[in-house]
Amino acid sequence: MTVWLPVLLPALTGVVTFALGDRRGTARAAVNLVGAIVSSVVVVSLVIKSYAGEVLSHAVPTLPGLDFGVHADLLGLLFSAVATVLWGVTLVYAIGYMDHARDRARFFGFFAWCIAAANGVALAADPITLFIFYEILSLTTYPLVVHSGSSEAIAAGRKYLFYALGGGAALLVGVTWLTVLAGPVPFTPGGALASVSGHTTELRIIFGLLAAGFGVKAALVPLHGWLPGAMVAPAPVSSLLHAVAVVKAGVFGMIRLVNELYGPELSSALGVAQALAVLAAFGIIFGSVVALRQEDLKRRLAYSTVAQLSYITLGTALCSPLAAAGALAHLAHHAVMKITMFFTAGSLAETLHVKKVSALPGVARRMPVTMTSFAVAAFALAGIPPLAGFASKWLLGVGAAEGGAPWALLVYVASGALAIGYMVPILIASLRPGDHPEAAGTESDPRMLWPIVTVAALSIIFGLTAGLPGSPAHWALTAIAPSFGGLMP
């Protein structure tokens, strides 16, 4: 049962938050923080067990022949750890950010439920359970996207749902079809479909359906349309969408799909991995180029997310061990980098009402710590050593070369250049002298500042420790190895 705790604890936190209502702010903050800390401790203990080779699992019987089950393997725990730990960080930030907002019980309640669903996605032991949590995630995110209730938010929410439910429908058909074809197929490193590998046409279609379903949340071009629109949500939600849970659930689904459902071998043999790789490569270039031209800060970050998520998809689709590990590592690395940036954007918008790149001049003088953190994340994203982004991109690049896809290496290099192209102007603009009259060095509310510093520091630490056990990169290598038949070189 311990294995359910990463799902149940945040869910319970959400229930308590709803029950507390809108008025009891302190109690709500306390409950949420305690929930996040306890959940993190549970996840960490599961990680330790899993590293030691003990994979906990548990299933509840639901549909005939189908169990509703979770297992705490290293792969899932990586995502679960990212979601849970960053939940705590985001909570601190959100408590500061939402200080005067309305409907806070609703906000924090659904936030906690989102994390519960993301943990469910992470730990799901089979495609059906994963699908169930994936849909719950869609539903629990919706109230957050439309939180302000403005017509703009409602429109963005409608668009989000349109994509999410459409993707969910594709996923449902794919998962059902697969189950009808192959019976229950628990995730297995290296693939679970060997017995039905002869049904190539069906398997190709099912892969397409599943990839489309995950692709919506993974913002795989052309399914990315909802992501920039969803920017209207409050900044902590943007961080949640872009870094912590939602989009990561999509790419995580891709990782499970290629590595543990079809398996790298079958994916390549069917040709579906190659198709996915081409699509992802296109997404990387597309997202980066569009990001270059965005004037709105959050939109620029959003398109950067589109590109970065396709990194992960591409790495997964290359079906080479190092690229796959790089993709998984990038899932964690991108999370801390992008969350730093969205926190910063939120702080700028909330404290200085700066939302456009053109309004940035003077910001660095005004909020030096915040902007330094942003700079760290930006360089990390561009892949400057020894920051986190470098570690994962190195793995991805080597994997691409090794896997016989040197063109992918080109894509990675080009997109690194493009990332510098859309990130550096932000830094330069903020360094220019500007007209922010308040005294230099006045940062935003400390409850918003410290989370930024923390996640920026993580970008550095993850990069520096990339070779050590327990770091995301090492963890990813360990977790992905079984899919390729053993330990990595």
Add this chain to the structure above:
Amino acid sequence: MTTYDVYVAGGAVLFALGTYGLLERSHLVHKVIAANFMGSGIFLVLIGLANRTPTPEPDPVPQAMVLTGIVVTVAMTALGLAIVKRYFSETGRTTLDADEKPGERR
């Protein structure tokens, strides 16, 4: 053609006539009467077919069904007429208008 065929066929005619009346007539009392004709039509079919027994006594089961049916029909009729009357008291109408959108009033 036997005697009972006549009644069974008549029952079928009556049922069809009642169906037509129930669907087509617009005065509500006409509709209620039409429903009663439908009932009588069925009862004729039932009893007509019950008379196919080789003995002079017709099959008792359809007779019991018809007795039950007659009582149920009078219950339905009473309810229908009561609604007609109340409806008339409230609106002054004796027909249901198809072109009137539900919920427009009030």
Add this chain to the structure above:
Amino acid sequence: MPERPRIRLVPLAASLAVFALVLRAVHALPDTATGLSAEMTAGAKASGIKNVVTAVLLDFRGYDTLLEIAVLMLATIAVLSLRTDPDALSRRISGVAGPVLGALTRAYVPIMIVVAGHLVWIGSSGPGGAFQGGAVLGAAGILLALSGFARPRWSSGAPMRWVLAVGLLTFIAVALLPLALGGTLLQYPDESRKSLVLLVEILLTLSIGASLTSLFLASASDTSEGERR
């Protein structure tokens, strides 16, 4: 209204289709069939009830009859619920009361009651029984009401509700009785079957008669009510 003919076509088509279907279906039947009459007749003979229809209604398919009494009571209550004053039956019927009807009523109602009693009594051997007796009784009650006789004291409030419910409640009690004796619902013990059936028959006659009368009384327009509007 240009659409009118088209609208009428649907009912016409529906009724003609049903007619054709039924004729075709009936035509396909063999000329003789016994249905369940053999079993039923044998069963009735065994239990000593000569009128098989009565045996079917009160014994073999007594459950139908129980629910049917429920239908009658339900309809009465439903009709009551549509009254503006549902706590009372009509007092003044907008009837056609006149000296002729009054005289006729005086003459006929006692006869009808006798007829009803007779129907019940012979019901177990010849044509007749609870339904017929009850129907005649109900008709008598309505005649009484129409001619202005019916202003019973029990026609409102709790007494009225008791009168309406007592028939069904008693029937239910009789139906449940066999449960205490180890049988199923409505399973009369063989030794007392005939007398129990007769008891139910008398009960039903009164109940159906009362139900039909009150159905009319619940439904009938109160003259006072009509004038008020």
Add this chain to the structure above:
Amino acid sequence: MMIVFDILLVATIIWIAVGSLSQRQMFKSVVMFVIFGLFMAIAWIRLSSPDVAMAEAAIGAGVTGALMLDAIGHLRRSETPYASAAEPEGGEPDA
């Protein structure tokens, strides 16, 4: 010979039913309905179902007829203002 009687009886029953449904005046409709019930009772006798015949006469013609007469009495009492609105709907059937 009896079959001629049967055909005539059934034809009459149907004729009365058609007549009842095509009356403009509801009172006539209801009266025809009551007559219909009485003819039905004869049909039941012909079909050797005296039990049904008795119930039909008492309930079908009697109770139902009384209910309908009462209903149209209620409608008639205040029908005049609405008669023009209701009447065109109740025209001759096309069939």
Add this chain to the structure above:
Amino acid sequence: MNVVHHLPALLVITPLVGACVAFVAGRRVAPHVALATATADVVLAVLFAARVLAEGPFRYRIGGWGAPMGIDLVADGMAALFIVLTSIVGLVVTVYASGYFRSTDPTAYGHGLFWTLWLFMWTSLNGLFLTGDVFNVYVCIELVGISAVALVTISGGPDALRAGMRYLFASMLGAMTYLLGVALLYASAGAVDMATLSERLVPDTTAATGLALMVAALVLKTALVPAHFWLPTAHASAPTPVSAALSALVVKGSYFVVLRLMLDVMPDGYLPGAATLLGVLGAAAIVWGSVQALVQTRIKLLVAYSTVAQIGYLFLVFPLARNGRDVLALALTGALVHATAHGLAKGGLFLAAGGLITRFGHDRLAEMRGAARAVPVLTFAVALSGVTMMGLPPSGGFAAKWLLISAALTSGEWWWAVVLVVGGLLAAAYMFRLVAILIADAPAETAPAPKPVRTEWLPLALTAAAVLLLFAVPLISDLAAASTTLQSAGVTP
């Protein structure tokens, strides 16, 4: 006398006695009688389901005669499921109604006759779910029809009367057509007991016509498109607890009989085309009901049209059922789960809609903007019911959709899966339209006045139950396995 042996009979008799007592007791005591009866019925229903699960299907011979002479009650898993559903929704509706009718004008709503009529309806539904006799079905559907019509018209408003009138004529047409079918069936097979019929039926014209008429009549009573014309106004203009009961339970009553006729009574290969036709109509209902729900401007009509759409899913079982026992088991379980989930969710949704109407004093959707802040519990209930309507996990609606899609894909008739998926998306469209209105930011003056919220938790409880129904699916699956349909279709796996 051992209660356990007589559960089928008691399930009918208890609410019937309750109805009589509530009537005799009068307006003030009636709510208490109804509550006591409802509680007793829940206990009986659960005991009944437990017995069926433990011992498998059994027959209760009323009068001790046994079919075909007497009337048998059929106690199987399918009946048990619907009876338990009725008892749960019924209890909630009863509790809700005790608050609802108290807060409105005491002289309205038939002077307390609601309780009697409601218990009669309960009686007739239980009777319908238990009976194994096609003529007894006729008596039961008349009971359902009369009580339902009376409950619709109980408010006495012109809309309600008009809707009730239309409902009554639909009921009459349905009941008469059904009875004609019974007449033909009896003439052909010489029995009215379902089990006997299924043995004796030969594929002749008469029996086929009879069955076709019966099914057509029940389809009319279930309001399957295109015979749905009476449903939206009837369900929308009734008092809220009645709307909930009608949408959640009453349409299931006639549907249940269609299940029995199509799957139990008819031998394989009977009425070819009927199953496909029902499936096609079901698909049409899903599309048409959803589109209509999408354009409604009044909340109760939206919910009522959603019922029209959701009924469609129930009929997809028939074409799928012809593909062997495994597919039949999947499809039937799916349909039963759907019926249960829809019963819970739609009951809750109607109660929530009623709560919103009470709060706002009107039912116009456009003027309900921003209700979420004032009535978060009701909004949440609406949203949760939406989860089930859309078939999103972990709701019962999802489980049903999953099972039906599995059945469709296993049988190779994949187009039904398309229908199911499209239906879910359409449901999402109209449910989120509703939710978006409720959570939209609104100027303060349209926000409703605060009122007591005691009964607002009831719809939430129902819809939450629907959402968590996935975890009860093993139980429903066992009940489906204990149905006469699956027991006669072969060995239970």
